[in-house]
Amino acid sequence: MPGRQLKLFEDETPGECVFCSIAQGKVESVTVYSDPRFVVFLDRSPLFKGHLLVIPRAHVENFDSVPPEIEGSILGVARAASLALQRSSTAMAHSLR
Numbered sequence: 001m002p003g004r005q006l007k008l009f010e011d012e013t014p015g016e017c018v019f020c021s022i023a024q025g026k027v028e029s030v031t032v033y034s035d036p037r038f039v040v041f042l043d044r045s046p047l048f049k050g051h052l053l054v055i056p057r058a059h060v061e062n063f064d065s066v067p068p069e070i071e072g073s074i075l076g077v078a079r080a081a082s083l084a085l086q087r088s089s090t091a092m093a094h095s096l097r
Helices: 020-021 069-089
Strands: 033-035 039-041 052-055
Touching: 020 033, 020 039, 020 052, 033 069, 039 069
Parallel strands: none
Antiparallel strands: 033 039, 039 052
16 A cells, blocks of 8 residues: 555564664664675575575665665675575575565
C-alpha cells in the first residue's frame, strides 16, 4: 500500500531506515565486517546459509542512488566478504543479487 511503512524488526524505530539503524548499531545484527564506509552482516531471514548483506553506512535510497565514489568499493567489500565466507564455511559459491 502506498504510504504505508512496514516494520521489519521489533527493535526498529518507526520511520527510520532499518539498514541505517543496523549501520549505526541501533538494531542488533551479526556483523562480519565493518569499516568507516560499509557494514557486512548476516541476514536475519536468510534465503540460504551464509546470506550476507553489504550496505553503505550512509543512507542510500536504492541501488540506483549509490554514489559513484563508492560504487567500486562496495563490490570489492562484497567480494572480500564472499571469499572469507567460503574459507570459513562449507559455502561452495557466491552470487550477487
